[in-house]
Amino acid sequence: MLKNNNKAWLYLLPAIVFLGVFMVYPLFDVLIYSFEEGYNFTSQTYHGIGFYNYSYVLRDPYFLQAVKNTFILVIITVPLSTGIALLIALALNSIKRLKDLFHTVFFLPYVTNTLAVGLVFMIMFKKTPYSDGFINVLIKAFGGNAVDFIDGPYWAKMFVMCLYTIWIVMPFKILILTSALASVDDTYYKAAKIDGTGRLRMFTKITLPMISPMLFYLVITGFIGAFKAYSDEVAIFGTDLNSAGMNTIVGYVYDMLYGNSGGYPSYASAAALILFVIVFTITVINLMISRKAVVETR
Amino acid sequence: MVKNKIMKTVVYIFLTVWAVIVLFPFYWMILTSLKDYGVYNGEFVPSLYTTQPTAENYVNAFSQVELGRYFLNTFLFTVLTTLVMLVVIVLAAFAFSRLQFRGKNVLFALFLALMMIPNELVIITNYVTITNWDMRNTFTGLILPSVTSVFYIYLLKENFEQIPDELYKAAKVDGTSDLGYLMRVMVPICQPTIVTIVILKVIECWNSFVWPRLITDDPKYYLVSNGIQEIRENGFGRENIPAMMAAVVVISIPLIILFLCFRKKIMEGVSQGGTKG
Amino acid sequence: MKIELKHVTKKFPNRDRKIHEFVVAVSDMTVEIPDGSLVSILGPSGCGKSTALNLISGLEAPTEGWIFFDGEDVTDLPPEKRGIGMVFQSYALYPHLTVMKNIMFPLENLKGDKKLTRAEMKKKVEEVARIVQIDELLFRKPKQMSGGQQQRVAIARALVKRPRVLLLDEPLSNLDARLRIQTREEIRRIQKETGITTVFVTHDQEEAMSISDIIIVMKQGVVYQTGRPQDVYDSPANLFVAKFLGTPPINVLGGEVKDGNLYVGHDKVLPVRLKDNADRRVFVGIRPEGLILAGDDDQYVLHGKVKSIQVMGRDNTIVANHHAMSEGTDLRAIVSASDARSVGDSGNVSFKLDPAKVFLFDREDETRVEFEYTGSVNEADEQSEEEHVEE
Numbered sequence: 001m002l003k004n005n006n007k008a009w010l011y012l013l014p015a016i017v018f019l020g021v022f023m024v025y026p027l028f029d030v031l032i033y034s035f036e037e038g039y040n041f042t043s044q045t046y047h048g049i050g051f052y053n054y055s056y057v058l059r060d061p062y063f064l065q066a067v068k069n070t071f072i073l074v075i076i077t078v079p080l081s082t083g084i085a086l087l088i089a090l091a092l093n094s095i096k097r098l099k100d101l102f103h104t105v106f107f108l109p110y111v112t113n114t115l116a117v118g119l120v121f122m123i124m125f126k127k128t129p130y131s132d133g134f135i136n137v138l139i140k141a142f143g144g145n146a147v148d149f150i151d152g153p154y155w156a157k158m159f160v161m162c163l164y165t166i167w168i169v170m171p172f173k174i175l176i177l178t179s180a181l182a183s184v185d186d187t188y189y190k191a192a193k194i195d196g197t198g199r200l201r202m203f204t205k206i207t208l209p210m211i212s213p214m215l216f217y218l219v220i221t222g223f224i225g226a227f228k229a230y231s232d233e234v235a236i237f238g239t240d241l242n243s244a245g246m247n248t249i250v251g252y253v254y255d256m257l258y259g260n261s262g263g264y265p266s267y268a269s270a271a272a273l274i275l276f277v278i279v280f281t282i283t284v285i286n287l288m289i290s291r292k293a294v295v296e297t298r
Numbered sequence: 299m300v301k302n303k304i305m306k307t308v309v310y311i312f313l314t315v316w317a318v319i320v321l322f323p324f325y326w327m328i329l330t331s332l333k334d335y336g337v338y339n340g341e342f343v344p345s346l347y348t349t350q351p352t353a354e355n356y357v358n359a360f361s362q363v364e365l366g367r368y369f370l371n372t373f374l375f376t377v378l379t380t381l382v383m384l385v386v387i388v389l390a391a392f393a394f395s396r397l398q399f400r401g402k403n404v405l406f407a408l409f410l411a412l413m414m415i416p417n418e419l420v421i422i423t424n425y426v427t428i429t430n431w432d433m434r435n436t437f438t439g440l441i442l443p444s445v446t447s448v449f450y451i452y453l454l455k456e457n458f459e460q461i462p463d464e465l466y467k468a469a470k471v472d473g474t475s476d477l478g479y480l481m482r483v484m485v486p487i488c489q490p491t492i493v494t495i496v497i498l499k500v501i502e503c504w505n506s507f508v509w510p511r512l513i514t515d516d517p518k519y520y521l522v523s524n525g526i527q528e529i530r531e532n533g534f535g536r537e538n539i540p541a542m543m544a545a546v547v548v549i550s551i552p553l554i555i556l557f558l559c560f561r562k563k564i565m566e567g568v569s570q571g572g573t574k575g
Numbered sequence: 576m577k578i579e580l581k582h583v584t585k586k587f588p589n590r591d592r593k594i595h596e597f598v599v600a601v602s603d604m605t606v607e608i609p610d611g612s613l614v615s616i617l618g619p620s621g622c623g624k625s626t627a628l629n630l631i632s633g634l635e636a637p638t639e640g641w642i643f644f645d646g647e648d649v650t651d652l653p654p655e656k657r658g659i660g661m662v663f664q665s666y667a668l669y670p671h672l673t674v675m676k677n678i679m680f681p682l683e684n685l686k687g688d689k690k691l692t693r694a695e696m697k698k699k700v701e702e703v704a705r706i707v708q709i710d711e712l713l714f715r716k717p718k719q720m721s722g723g724q725q726q727r728v729a730i731a732r733a734l735v736k737r738p739r740v741l742l743l744d745e746p747l748s749n750l751d752a753r754l755r756i757q758t759r760e761e762i763r764r765i766q767k768e769t770g771i772t773t774v775f776v777t778h779d780q781e782e783a784m785s786i787s788d789i790i791i792v793m794k795q796g797v798v799y800q801t802g803r804p805q806d807v808y809d810s811p812a813n814l815f816v817a818k819f820l821g822t823p824p825i826n827v828l829g830g831e832v833k834d835g836n837l838y839v840g841h842d843k844v845l846p847v848r849l850k851d852n853a854d855r856r857v858f859v860g861i862r863p864e865g866l867i868l869a870g871d872d873d874q875y876v877l878h879g880k881v882k883s884i885q886v887m888g889r890d891n892t893i894v895a896n897h898h899a900m901s902e903g904t905d906l907r908a909i910v911s912a913s914d915a916r917s918v919g920d921s922g923n924v925s926f927k928l929d930p931a932k933v934f935l936f937d938r939e940d941e942t943r944v945e946f947e948y949t950g951s952v953n954e955a956d957e958q959s960e961e962e963h964v965e966e
Contacts, residue, residue, distance in 0.1 A: 131342050
């Protein structure tokens, strides 16, 4: 305020240094890596520049499996979790008694360690020679056949994966939607009631448009989050996701970087950039749709 | 009226069903952790309750695997990361909100642009950087990449800017230095926001898995998340599920207690600035 | 302590970056504030009065010019080295600290041999709290106090270091009307008691007139007039100052000096002679108390048409139209209640003018045009005596 203050740079120095080293530099570096062919981690040499890393990654069956898994996960979990969260938020908003209790309980998964609870899901769904596991007991009680959800068929594994993902992402969505619903001005409803508007009409013509910005926010962050799925999968299927056939794109990146396939930062970079392009494209499409939808409701 | 009552009942049933889905895993892990190893393995059809709870699994969790060490590591990691981050972001937010300097707006725009960079993109180079610096299996290596958060700088800057200009002038007239004003006036006034940031960061640290997994392969430096993974793959002879569940319970408890104490604060904070999923 | 500003100018860069011109907040300001006096800087909002205060405090550095405290050049001295205390419009109390801690805050910044022990600090706080009469509120937080109490705390905080100068920036504008009058008397009392040279910034002319030794009237960064409140009121240097001081405000009409008389419209209102003896068109400013109900035999009168009479208790205001006034403006005359009764709610009214309450201003630059009253001296004396009785 007093004068042009060069001391300001001193205050900013730590932030600039950390961001520079761990965010800005890597951004350029990852691009360079992705084009360096045959990079060797130990000798830090490479023998060419080109698109080989990309073509390798795109032909790698593990990567294609990971892409397939990720897309299925995204397509199932984002609409489902957002929809259920909206229903729960609506239900929460319509009650008075026990509202706080429900609200608190529903938020619990947010503050739990993903890896820890994933382990619980695993033992609930796993079928071993000694025990069918809790879920299979339920299935049998309703006359079904026991399935091993952890080491069994693809659809079963995918089911657990989606279920756990939804379980994990719900608290955030419920929280956001509940506060969005609560912030809709009561007078709109009063006015609509005087006009004799029905419940469904009130929902589609007032509630939905009013919370649509938040809804789209959730869809967009939901897409981004689901595309970056990894920890939840490790929690359920263990670190060797490739052999479980349940790897995700991010999982592939990490495996390439370190882990069982061991030390190929070039492939990892190429895969990460492909992921970034996918996420970016989908986010842009989302934003375009949301802009249209939000304008229409005005 | 009758229709309304049915509606209400349906709503409550629906909410209760979801509450059960949320709570059941917690119940199951506590239940399993209390079952005797032999009893658990003897149950082909797992029972929904136990008549003879045992604390033996908890003893095993701390004695057979290094749960205590994982705990201590995570605690240290969380405290150090949060502290260093607080210093970094408070200083940066102060510069952006209170000081005038050339290039401020451009720099702030650049900072905001960084918010769009996904962690997955930069983690590769960071892994290489930390490896090259010989910082694998060290706390420094664990902490360094996560001590800045553009989002928290933004959040705090917005908050700092709410403090009226006149307070700054008053402090200047009294001969308070910039740093003195920051520490004695701004930080105390913005304490609620800072607490929110601390809580969110603590949750993030306690649950962090990917970076520690990349940067540590020596169990001496494992955090709880990596510990769980280690226990699952190598601990307790792989099959001692009750002991694993005991470890899981122990790991889950600190955050749940934190949550129950600061319920309002955490939920407010998350709706303001948290994202997950 | 005597404060001098010599040719002080302050320019700010335009807020809109694309406009490269500077905004001149204070322009070539030269004033002298005598030791131990209470001086008000008065002007409409945006006139640069707060900037002037910030320049004195050192919160802003002047673009040009010098500032002296007791002859010592303090132009480049930071605020904390100038020995000032400052009170802000919003009080600027630290919301997280108690009253005690708030007042102690400036003391905690003292370093070196000036450093005080806790006990000394406490003693000083209690001392100053007694002066502003808040000694019972020391352990409250600002939020738990009324506006007036917060104001006292702010003053106490400004005084605790025993400053040589006390600066007050619109300190009363956040208070309600009754409290404002009470607090301004309080400020006057504290100032007299401590003898601290005080600069008071306000947009409220009544406030400034009632407590100041000297007022400085500013507009658009320029000092229009400096002087004792009564002097400025009785002898405004220009149309702006005349209009800005006084409630109800001065009546301004277009007029003309011709053949030794002042005309307003068709009305011949006053026998006058200008210094240069030339005839010219002027603005005529007449204070509301300078309009006196005329008798039947008066030659020099201003005719008006009564619109309404505003009852204010002791005095009443006659609101009237004059044919020389533009649409929407009214003539206002303050007369005693009994005189007002003799005037009907409507109909015609005629006033004679108290020459001491009439000012002429140049049509172009709006500066004062001195004139000599050439009518009977007795009449004028009589009128002004009457005036004094009324006051």
